[in-house]
Amino acid sequence: MNYGIVSQEQLEQIDRILAEKLIKLGVDCVIIIDMAGNIITAKDNGESKYDVYSFAALAAGNFATVDAMAKLVGEQEFSLLFHKGQESNIHFSKIDDELLLISMFGRDISLGFLRLNVVDVIEKIRKVWDRK
Amino acid sequence: MSFINLKDKIVQVKIVYYGPGRCGKTTNLEYINRTYRKQIASEMVSLKTHGDRTLFFDFLPFDMGQIKGYDIKIQLYTVPGQVKYNATRKLVLRGVDGIVFVADAMEKQREKNIRSLNQLHENLQSYKESIFKIPLVMQYNKVDLKEHGIPILPISVLEKDLNSRLKVPYFEASAITGYNVAATLKKIISSSVISIQKKLL
Ligand SMILES: Nc1nc2c(ncn2[C@@H]2O[C@H](COP(=O)(O)OP(=O)(O)O)[C@@H](O)[C@H]2O)c(=O)[nH]1
Numbered sequence: 001m002n003y004g005i006v007s008q009e010q011l012e013q014i015d016r017i018l019a020e021k022l023i024k025l026g027v028d029c030v031i032i033i034d035m036a037g038n039i040i041t042a043k044d045n046g047e048s049k050y051d052v053y054s055f056a057a058l059a060a061g062n063f064a065t066v067d068a069m070a071k072l073v074g075e076q077e078f079s080l081l082f083h084k085g086q087e088s089n090i091h092f093s094k095i096d097d098e099l100l101l102i103s104m105f106g107r108d109i110s111l112g113f114l115r116l117n118v119v120d121v122i123e124k125i126r127k128v129w130d131r132k
Numbered sequence: 133m134s135f136i137n138l139k140d141k142i143v144q145v146k147i148v149y150y151g152p153g154r155c156g157k158t159t160n161l162e163y164i165n166r167t168y169r170k171q172i173a174s175e176m177v178s179l180k181t182h183g184d185r186t187l188f189f190d191f192l193p194f195d196m197g198q199i200k201g202y203d204i205k206i207q208l209y210t211v212p213g214q215v216k217y218n219a220t221r222k223l224v225l226r227g228v229d230g231i232v233f234v235a236d237a238m239e240k241q242r243e244k245n246i247r248s249l250n251q252l253h254e255n256l257q258s259y260k261e262s263i264f265k266i267p268l269v270m271q272y273n274k275v276d277l278k279e280h281g282i283p284i285l286p287i288s289v290l291e292k293d294l295n296s297r298l299k300v301p302y303f304e305a306s307a308i309t310g311y312n313v314a315a316t317l318k319k320i321i322s323s324s325v326i327s328i329q330k331k332l333l
């Protein structure tokens with residue numbers, strides 16, 4: 001897959017999926033990054049102001065570190081990567097070998113509900129990529 | 133590999149400062165962070181130990197302005213230099229577009245520079261990248277020490293040790309005073325952007 005360049009149309013489709021399937025449900029912010037730490041796209045509810053570039057660099061590093069630890073203990077991967085805070089939580093999900101979907105959400109959404117929707121979103125995004 | 137967003141017209145370019153421990157990678161980024169405040173939208177991120185050594189990486193996003201209608205966002209990273217951290221050095225190199233190899237010009241660091249460059253070569257191979265193809269600039273750092281009577285390697289020796297086969301642009305520099313820090317940065321940005329443009333054609 002040549003993920004390095006995405007068409008305007010594809011990005012718009014992906015943004016729409018993120019808005020409809022995650023932001024509308026109350027997720028504060030969704031970012032898709034690649035494993036190098038580049039931002040593919042970022043969507044938020046208009047209220048949260050994260051420094052997305054620094055966030056992407058740290059998130060890619062974090063994911064890569066956990067992935068390397070998994071391999072060290074003989075696991076393929078740790079499938080759930082989730083950070084829980086007082087007010088906000090961060091959930092990581094692999095789209096494929098190059099892309100990560102990161103959701104930031106507050107207390108009003110349960111992890112289970114979020115995960116169900118993330119699975120659905122990832123399936124839809126994969127279809128958009130495959131259409132190239 | 134850079135990421136190009138055709139919708140918002142943004143190109144993200146990843147540049148990594150690589151080199152042996154204590155050669156001055158973090159000092160390069162700190163100087164850039166102080167000197168170009170206007171082009172830097174956020175704070176420098178440094179993941180370091182209590183002893184102020186880089187543990188994972190430093191990160192500094194840098195706005196280059198526009199080229200052909202595209203916003204160029206430069207992402208500067210350093211790697212941890214200590215020998216034991218090669219696993220994390222490798223992680224930072226993932227998807228790199230351009231590299232500044234910072235060599236420590238102090239005479240006693242001669243071997244360490246060579247070993248670090250060899251390891252860079254191997255680490256790039258593990259991503260199927262070639263040190264001979266990727267945009268690369270050499271920086272011979274700490275030349276200010278000469279004035280303080282500390283023995284430093286002549287440029288001819290550094291060139292022979294590190295750059296006789298690569299033949300990439302090089303700069304003598306002093307990250308602590310800022311001498312040639314900007315020149316190094318400009319050179320690696322332009323080499324990286326040109327290389328990305330070529331890949332697009
Ligand atoms: N004299 C001199 N010292 C430098 C220079 N660049 C870095 N240093 C010093 O070298 C030490 C290590 O620098 P640092 O940037 O942390 O190295 P890193 O391990 O490559 O990130 C620090 O004490 C710096 O102040 C330089 O150009 N000249």
Ligand SMILES: [Mg+2]
Nearest residue numbers: 157158186210
């Ligand atoms: Mg450092």
